[in-house]
Structures are given as structure tokens and as C-alpha cells.
Amino acid sequence: MGSAALEERSDRVTAAANFTGRVAASLGGLRRYGRPAGITALILVLSFLSLYPMLMLLYGSLHSTPPGIAGEFNLNGYISIATTENLVVLANTVGISLVKTVLALALAVLLAWIVARTDTPGRGVLEVLITLPFFIPPILTATAWAMLGNAQVGTINLVWRWLTGTDSTLIDVYSYGGVIWHMMQYSTPFIFLFVVDAFRAMDPALEESSRMSGATRWQTFWRITLALMLPVTTSAFILSFIRGIESFESAVFFGTPVGIEVLTTTIYHSITQRAQPDYQSATALSFAALALMFLLLVLQSRLLRGRSFTTVTGKGYSPNVTRLGWMRWVTFAVCIVFFALTVALPVGQLLLSSFFKFFGFYEVDMLTFEHYRNVWENSAFWRAFGNTMLLGVTGATATMALGGIVAYITTRTRWRGRRLIDVLAWLPWMMPGMVLGIGFLWGFAILPHAIPIYGTLWALLLAYIALGTPVAVRVTSAAYQQIAADIEECSRVHGAGWWQTLGRILIALAWPAFAVGWVLIFFGIMRELSASILLYAPGTEVLSVVMLKMWVSGKPEEVSVIGLAMLILVLVFRWVQLRFIKRRISTL
Amino acid sequence: MLRRRVLGMLAATSALAGPASAQTDDWSKVVEAAKKEGKLVIYTASIGSPFHKTVIKAFEQKYGIPVEMLEARASEVRERVRVEQAAGRFLGDIHHNGSTTTWLMNRDGNFQPHGPIPNIKNIVPPYEADDIRVPAEVISYCLMVNRNLVKPGDEPKSWKDILDPKWTGKILSDDYRALGGGAVFFVVTYDTFGKEFHEKLAAQKPVFSRDLANSERRVARGEFPLYLPFSLQNYNNLKGLPVKPIVPTEGRPYVRFDLTMMKGAPHPNAARLFMNHYLEPDSQLVFANAGYAPVVKGVVEKTLPEIRDLLATKALGTTTPDRQDAMLELAKQIYK
Numbered sequence: 001m002g003s004a005a006l007e008e009r010s011d012r013v014t015a016a017a018n019f020t021g022r023v024a025a026s027l028g029g030l031r032r033y034g035r036p037a038g039i040t041a042l043i044l045v046l047s048f049l050s051l052y053p054m055l056m057l058l059y060g061s062l063h064s065t066p067p068g069i070a071g072e073f074n075l076n077g078y079i080s081i082a083t084t085e086n087l088v089v090l091a092n093t094v095g096i097s098l099v100k101t102v103l104a105l106a107l108a109v110l111l112a113w114i115v116a117r118t119d120t121p122g123r124g125v126l127e128v129l130i131t132l133p134f135f136i137p138p139i140l141t142a143t144a145w146a147m148l149g150n151a152q153v154g155t156i157n158l159v160w161r162w163l164t165g166t167d168s169t170l171i172d173v174y175s176y177g178g179v180i181w182h183m184m185q186y187s188t189p190f191i192f193l194f195v196v197d198a199f200r201a202m203d204p205a206l207e208e209s210s211r212m213s214g215a216t217r218w219q220t221f222w223r224i225t226l227a228l229m230l231p232v233t234t235s236a237f238i239l240s241f242i243r244g245i246e247s248f249e250s251a252v253f254f255g256t257p258v259g260i261e262v263l264t265t266t267i268y269h270s271i272t273q274r275a276q277p278d279y280q281s282a283t284a285l286s287f288a289a290l291a292l293m294f295l296l297l298v299l300q301s302r303l304l305r306g307r308s309f310t311t312v313t314g315k316g317y318s319p320n321v322t323r324l325g326w327m328r329w330v331t332f333a334v335c336i337v338f339f340a341l342t343v344a345l346p347v348g349q350l351l352l353s354s355f356f357k358f359f360g361f362y363e364v365d366m367l368t369f370e371h372y373r374n375v376w377e378n379s380a381f382w383r384a385f386g387n388t389m390l391l392g393v394t395g396a397t398a399t400m401a402l403g404g405i406v407a408y409i410t411t412r413t414r415w416r417g418r419r420l421i422d423v424l425a426w427l428p429w430m431m432p433g434m435v436l437g438i439g440f441l442w443g444f445a446i447l448p449h450a451i452p453i454y455g456t457l458w459a460l461l462l463a464y465i466a467l468g469t470p471v472a473v474r475v476t477s478a479a480y481q482q483i484a485a486d487i488e489e490c491s492r493v494h495g496a497g498w499w500q501t502l503g504r505i506l507i508a509l510a511w512p513a514f515a516v517g518w519v520l521i522f523f524g525i526m527r528e529l530s531a532s533i534l535l536y537a538p539g540t541e542v543l544s545v546v547m548l549k550m551w552v553s554g555k556p557e558e559v560s561v562i563g564l565a566m567l568i569l570v571l572v573f574r575w576v577q578l579r580f581i582k583r584r585i586s587t588l
Numbered sequence: 589m590l591r592r593r594v595l596g597m598l599a600a601t602s603a604l605a606g607p608a609s610a611q612t613d614d615w616s617k618v619v620e621a622a623k624k625e626g627k628l629v630i631y632t633a634s635i636g637s638p639f640h641k642t643v644i645k646a647f648e649q650k651y652g653i654p655v656e657m658l659e660a661r662a663s664e665v666r667e668r669v670r671v672e673q674a675a676g677r678f679l680g681d682i683h684h685n686g687s688t689t690t691w692l693m694n695r696d697g698n699f700q701p702h703g704p705i706p707n708i709k710n711i712v713p714p715y716e717a718d719d720i721r722v723p724a725e726v727i728s729y730c731l732m733v734n735r736n737l738v739k740p741g742d743e744p745k746s747w748k749d750i751l752d753p754k755w756t757g758k759i760l761s762d763d764y765r766a767l768g769g770g771a772v773f774f775v776v777t778y779d780t781f782g783k784e785f786h787e788k789l790a791a792q793k794p795v796f797s798r799d800l801a802n803s804e805r806r807v808a809r810g811e812f813p814l815y816l817p818f819s820l821q822n823y824n825n826l827k828g829l830p831v832k833p834i835v836p837t838e839g840r841p842y843v844r845f846d847l848t849m850m851k852g853a854p855h856p857n858a859a860r861l862f863m864n865h866y867l868e869p870d871s872q873l874v875f876a877n878a879g880y881a882p883v884v885k886g887v888v889e890k891t892l893p894e895i896r897d898l899l900a901t902k903a904l905g906t907t908t909p910d911r912q913d914a915m916l917e918l919a920k921q922i923y924k
Contacts, residue, residue: 066667068674069696143802152811256763257797272663273766275688275912358829360809366828441668445675455679533664537679538629538656549659553636554801554825 039417042405046424049466053439054427060442061283067442077284086266086285093262096251097244100180104187105237111192111338113225114331116199119321121328126335127196128574133342134189135523135570137547138249140563141185143556144346146253147360149173155349178254183247185342187240193520194236194475197512198229201482207322217322232478234300239429239474242293246432263289264432271434279438286435293430347567350560359556371557381546381562388526388543391457395464396522400514402465403472408502411477412488422473429470433530436467441534455537463531468521475520479513480506515577522573526566615706619651621857628655628858631669632684633662634845639821639878643871650865653858662689662767669698669850678852681859684724688767690846691909694720699848702860707867710884714903721846722863725872726881728840728899729769729817732804735830737813747777747836750814751788759794760803760812764919768798769843771912773817774919776841776905786922807831817841820898821879839902842881
């Protein structure tokens with residue numbers, strides 16, 4: 001080989017080395033700048049979804065008039081809420097929410113343990129049945145319970161009087177108890193959905209070690225099972241407690257008639273029940289509540305700091321169950337009683353009533369299929385159904401994708417900006433829906449007309465994503481926290497990239513939680529009214545708006561037909577989801 | 589920055605809002621122009637009303653102009669109109685809402701003059717149109733009793749009869765301390781019978797509920813024997829149930845719904861045509877048969893017999909927007 005040829009070859013090698021170096025440098029650059037760019041993009045998206053409407057509301061709370069009307073900045077909104085009356089309302093709200101969350105959490109944890117960790121018969125079916133109440137529109141269960149539990153002619157009281165031969169009243173739903181009971185019907189399945197997969201994903205070796213070391217079944221449950229569930233249970237507790245503070249339907253149905261006022265009924269009063277809507281007070285009151293909720297989050301973060309809750313490790317395990325012996329029939333009975341009280345009774349009442357001309361009037365000559373026919377022939381219903389399905393599927397998928405990324409960054413990285421991302425993703429949960437809806441309305445309407453959001457399905461979709469993100473983040477981050485870091489590291493060591501590890505390790509292991517989150521958000525979208533009523537336009541009606549129209553125009557029977565159809569949809573969704581989970585777990 | 593932006597939008601608002609006087613006054617030309625506009629957008633606080641839909645369908649069939657409707661509660665409609673106009677978005681043509689909200693929105697400059705409308709001449713007192721507002725239909729308030737629980741001889745004849753001790757704890761009512769029928773009842777009966785009437789009524793311990801449709805059903809099911817104030821048009825939804833509406837001898841409080849043309853309406857001629865259509869006797873008869881008091885002459889006589897007698901009663905009075913907040917405050921003091 002001549003020297004010229006050697007030189008040429010040497011040049012080629014140098015050129016190739018240079019190219020590789022350039023590629024490596026550019027990849028290094030991408031790595032160096034890609035992450036901050038990604039974080040910035042995520043912060044911008046979350047800011048638009050949550051901070052932007054919140055800033056509109058903050059403006060509303062600090063300005064004498066809402067956006068678009070000349071006025072002045074002042075603190076009158078905050079000054080006006082500092083009254084003894086509002087203190088009583090606040091105490092009422094916190095008290096009611098606390099009691100219902102504690103009771104619902106205890107019940108949900110018990111039910112989740114029964115379903116996921118014991119050999120109770122029919123667990124698969126029970127799991128679906130227990131979650132059903134969450135998916136029934138609150139307005140329908142409120143109507144059903146008003147018929148079942150009113151002091152004068154409620155079915156339960158009539159049966160009680162017939163049985164005892166007295167004139168006494170067994171229950172009265174128009175009371176604190178009624179408000180709490182109605183709220184619990186939603187909180188219990190909500191918390192249950194949150195915690196059941198965490199129970200399932202736990203390595204039973206930890207419980208077995210406890211039992212081997214001489215602990216009783218109760219000690220094991222209390223010190224091992226429950227302690228390991230701390231992130232997921234505290235997350236569920238706080239989500240549920242905050243939702244309780246923002247709850248409206250239960251209080252307005254069963255509290256207002258007997259003088260029980262809560263935060264949301266007071267806000268509702270400020271906005272809709274005065275000649276001049278008082279947005280300044282309403283938003284100021286919401287921000288005061290937000291500050292309170294923020295304290296709770298800080299408390300949760302302190303409670304969990306520095307503790308490890310890893311239960312899903314690289315080591316293989318086979319999820320098994322505790323054998324309860326004859327006690328399994330007791331646990332079975334607990335589930336059945338819960339189902340009977342929260343589903344069978346109210347849904348039975350709705351189902352029965354849907355075949356009669358009027359709710360609660362069971363006479364042969366009033367039997368009819370008219371309500372089913374009316375819904376079937378209602379073109380507005382079908383248009384809204386189509387819109388809602390589109391928004392539900394797209395919204396739930398987008399929200400879970402966003403929530404999955406946010407949760408990963410906040411729980412499994414030490415990247416700069418992760419705390420900001422966490423707070424931004426939380427914000428929408430801490431503002432009552434009816435107030436946040438106004439924030440979206442103001443925010444989207446005021447955008448430049450070239451951005452086609454206001455008056456389109458985009459407005460609804462973006463609002464739904466913002467409202468669902470906190471749930472998506474909580475569900476996935478609780479699941480991520482259970483997965484050991486070594487599995488992820490192992491993936492990286494074997495050459496997988498960030499996205500590959502996220503997709504093939506974390507999401508693959510946490511996907512039952514993803515499925516639950518998806519269903520929660522999908523049905524959250526189906527039920528959402530506060531933002532929908534303010535953001536829909538002719539042609540973009542959604543189911544909740546159509547149901548409100550039917551309700552206000554005196555057609556509760558048709559609303560119940562839609563509610564029952566939604567329940568069937570839930571059953572199908574849950575059945576498919578649980579089948580997949582079962583298949584997945586058997587292959588783990 | 590925001591303020592500058594808002595002021596800019598306000599400027600755009602006033603520039604876009606064309607005067608209705610520029611519209612042609614020759615009615616056949618209005619009809620022609622309306623058809624050319626090809627669409628009408630209505631914002632209404634009358635949610636899910638089948639009667640509204642009947643009248644709109646007739647309009648669509650008669651003129652071939654499709655109508656789009658945005659239905660929401662009164663305060664929600666108001667806020668949407670306000671923020672849309674502030675942002676320079678002029679999407680709606682007709683606004684249909686209670687007279688109080690309409691009055692407040694008119695004060696805020698959300699409407700424009702509608703121009704001449706032929707059927708306005710048929711409007712009967714005490715209802716009247718002005719250059720902005722056109723009366724649409726009237727909600728009348730009365731009492732409702734459960735026929736199984738209240739014998740004909742025990743039925744209240746006068747508003748004052750509900751003060752009888754036999755009704756203590758047995759009255760279900762819309763809340764007088766919040767906007768709505770309850771507040772209208774409070775204002776009118778306060779003006780007619782004085783404060784003492786309400787102090788005595790407070791002693792009767794009425795139970796308040798704001799879920800109107802459900803309240804009527806609760807009375808029908810026998811939870812309470814007496815409900816007030818009952819919106820007469822809701823009787824249609826309750827036919828077949830053991831309830832009976834009663835208009836007391838003194839008369840019925842009422843509240844008017846108005847039609848207005850929204851500022852910057854993109855289809856102003858279609859809006860005018862619709863207002864005129866709404867005042868046609870056939871349209872008004874749809875509302876009258878449903879229990880709304882019609883606002884034009886020659887309609888009450890043609891209504892269904894069971895409704896005619898109720899509508900022929902005296903209109904006792906209505907609320908006025910300027911003193912509404914003061915009256916709500918007064919109600920709060922009396923009904924603690």
C-alpha cells in the first residue's frame with residue numbers, strides 16, 4: 001500500500017471519527033438542552049391549563065369588577081369574606097368533609113383489602129359492584145335518596161313504621177348525616193379505586209415475614225399492609241378531602257333546606273343568587289379555601305418525606321391472598337351490604353321509576369316506556385353523546401399521558417423545576433369547579449381570535465384536561481412510588497432510553513393504575529357540568545348540559561334513563577379493564 | 589397591560605356594534621334580508637323549554653332560517669354575553685332572559701335598539717316594549733296543594749290563608765333570600781300586605797329548597813301539602829299527579845321574560861323577524877296554553893279552558909331590579 005493510499009485511508013478514518021464526534025456532540029447537546037427544553041415546554045403547557053385561568057380568577061378577586069369592565073384594584077373581596085357567618089360556613093365545610101373522608105377512607109381501605117388481599121368469594125364481581133356508585137350522576141342518587149329517606153313519606157321510614165307500628169322516623173336525609181352519607185357514596189368508591197391496585201401490587205412476602213415473626217393478622221394489616229399503603233392512602237385522603245370541601249350537590253340537596261350552608265353553596269349564592277353577581281367575593285373565598293388546601297398538601301409531603309414505600313421490586317413475586325376461613329363470608333357480607341345500600345337501593349328506585357310516568361308513583365296505569373323512547377328519539381341527546389364520547393376518550397387519554405409524564409418527573413427524578421410542575425398540576429383540584437369554570441370562560445374568551453379555542457370543542461377539551469390532571473398525577477405517582485428504582489436502573493444499564501424506560505418499565509408496571517385513572521377521568525368528563533355550561537357553544541353540547549336541561553324542564557325520569565345507560569357503560573368499561581388487569585397480572 | 593387590552597377590546601366592541609337604525613324598515617325587505625343572513629343565534633335562560641322549541645321550529649319552517657340556541661342559567665348567560673362582548677366576540681343575536689337580568693344588562697350596554705317591529709302594537713298592559721326590550725312571555729306565581737292531603741274546603745283562598753297555624757311546618761317554598769320566584773313572591777307580597785305578613789309567615793317555619801322541579805314532586809308525593817310560589821307553566825309537567833294550582837283572590841305575582849337584540853348581533857334582521865314571530869298570536873298561544881300569561885291581545889280567550897280561568901286572574905305585581913338587593917337583604921333578616 002502506497003503512502004498516498006494510507007494518507008487517504010487515514011483521512012477517511014479521521015473524517016469518520018469527526019462525524020461520530022459531531023453526532024455524539026449533537027446528541028450530548030440534545031441531552032444537555034433537550035431536558036430543560038422539555039421541562040420548559042411542560043411548565044408552559046401546565047401554566048396555560050391551570051395557572052392562566054387561576055390568574056384570571058386572582059384578578060377577579062383583587063379587582064372591583066370582572067375582566068372587561070372598568071374598575072379598580074382593592075382588597076374588598078377578601079375583607080368582605082372575613083365574617084363570623086363565613087367562619088361558621090368554613091367550620092361546617094371542613095367538619096363535614098373531614099368526617100365523610102375519614103369514614104369513606106376506612107370503608108374503602110377495608111373493601112380494597114377484602115377484594116385484593118383476601119379469598120372472599122366473588123371478588124371479581126364485587127370489585128365492579130363496589131365502584132358503581134361513583135359513576136352515577138349525584139343528582140340522581142340525591143333524588144333517589146330524597147324519595148327513600150325523607151322524614152315524612154320516605155320509603156325506608158314507611159317500612160320502618162309498618163314494621164314497628166310506631167310513628168317514629170328512622171332516618172331523615174335532610175340533615176348533616178344525610179349530606180355526609182350522600183358524599184360518602186362517591187368518596188368510598190373513589191378512594192377504593194385509588195387504593196385497590198396498590199393493595200394488589202404489593203409483594204405479600206412482606207406480610208408473610210410479619211406473620212412469620214409472630215405478628216397477628218390484625219397487627220400485620222395495621223403495621224405492614226396499611227403502613228406500606230401510606231402514599232396512596234394519604235393521596236386518596238387528601239384528594240377526597242379537598243373534593244369534599246368543593247362538593248356542591250350533596251349540600252345543596254340535603255343541607256340547604258335545613259340551613260346547613262357550606263363553602264360552595266355560599267359561593268353559588270354570591271354568583272347566581274344576587275341581582276349583581278359578586279365575583280370578587282366568590283373568587284376571594286375560593287382563594288382563601290385554596291390556601292387552606294395548600295397547607296394540607298405541605299402536611300402530606302412532610303408526612304411522606306424520606307420514607308420508602310417500594311413494594312414492587314426486581315425480584316419476582318406472586319400476588320397471593322390471605323385465607324380467611326369462615327370469616328370470608330363476613331367480608332363477603334360487608335361488600336354486599338355496601339353494594340345494597342349505595343347501589344341496589346337508589347338504582348333500584350331509579351330503574352323502577354324509569355318505567356313509570358312519574359318518579360315515585362307506582363300505579364299500573366302509569367307504566368310506560370315513554371322516557372326511554374323520548375331519550376332514544378332526542379337528537380340533542382345523541383349529538384351531546386357523540387361530543388361527550390369524543391371528549392371523554394381524547395380527554396382521558398391526553399390527561400393520562402400528561403399526568404404520567406408529570407408524575408414521573410415529580411416522583412422519580414431530581415430535575416430542576418419538578419416542584420413547580422407538581423404545584424401547577426395540583427392547582428385545578430384546589431378550586432371549586434363552579435369558580436374554575438369562570439376562570440376558563442374569562443381566560444379562553446379573552447384569547448386572540450386567531451387562536452380557535454373559545455366556542456369550540458377545544459375549550460371543553462382543555463378544561464377537562466386541566467380538571468383531570470391532578471387525578472392522573474396522583475394515581476400514577478402513587479403507583480410509581482411503589483416501583484423500585486433498581487428496575488429502572490437495570491433498564492437504563494441495558495441501554496434503554498428515557499422514553500423506552502418510561503414506556504416499557506414504569507408504565508408497563510403501573511398500567512393498572514393508568515387504567516383506573518383513565519376510567520376516573522373519562523367518567524369525570526361525562527359528569528362535569530360547572531365548566532361545560534360556561535364553555536359549550538351551539539353544536540358542542542355535552543351530556544351533562546343536556547341532562548341539566550332535562551332536569552330543569554321537569555324531566556327527572558329521562559335524566560334517570562341516561563344515568564342508567566351510563567351505568568351500563570361503566571359496567572362494560574370496568575369488565576374490560578379488569579379482564580385486562582387479570583391477564584396482565586397472570587403474566588407478571 | 590390587562591387594562592390596556594380590555595380598553596382596546598371595549599373600543600373594538602363599540603366600533604363593531606352597528607346601529608339598528610341602519611336596518612331597513614320596510615318589513616318585506618327585513619324578511620328578505622333575514623333570509624339572506626341565513627342564521628339566528630339565541631342565548632336564553634329558559635332552559636329546556638319545549639314551548640320555546642315549538643315556537644322556534646315554527647319560525648324555522650316559516651322562514652327557512654335555522655336557529656341555534658345557547659341555553660344556560662340566567663347569571664351564566666349574562667356572564668357569557670358580558671365577557672364575549674368585552675373580548676370583541678359578537679356571536680349571539682337574540683337574548684332571552686328575565687326582566688331583572690335584562691334590565692341590568694341593558695344598563696351595562698349589552699344590547700342595541702331593535703328597530704320597528706310590527707307586532708309590538710298588539711302588546712297589552714301592564715306589559716310594554718321600549719326601543720331595546722320586547723316582552724316575550726310572563727311567568728305567573730300561585731300556590732300548589734296536594735289534593736290527597738288538602739280537602740277542597742281547606743284549600744287556601746287568599747295569600748293570607750297560609751298564615752293559618754294549621755300550615756305551620758307544612759309549607760315547602762322556593763327561597764325568598766335568593767333570586768328567583770321566591771324573591772318575586774317576597775317583594776310583591778311585602779308591597780301588598782306589608783312586613784307583618786312575612787313576620788307571620790316566618791313563624792310558620794317554611795322549608796326552603798331551590799330545586800324547583802324536585803320541590804313540586806315532593807309535594808306531589810305528599811312530603812308537604814303546600815308549595816309556593818308555584819310557577820303556573822310547570823303544571824304541564826305535573827298533569828296526572830294529585831296536585832292543584834290555586835291563584836289566590838288577590839292575584840298572582842308575575843315576572844316577565846324579555847327579548848332583546850344583542851350588541852353587534854351578526855344577524856340583526858333575522859333577530860327582528862324572530863321578535864315579530866314571537867309576538868304572533870299563534871306563538872303566544874303556545875305559551876298561553878302552557879300556563880304563561882301572553883303579552884299580546886286576543887290570546888287568553890283562545891287558551892285551553894283549564895288554563896283560561898287561571899290566566900284571567902289579576903296580575904298582582906312584579907319585582908323591580910333597582911331595589912332587588914335591598915329586598916333580598918330584608919328577606920334574609922326576616923327569614924333567618
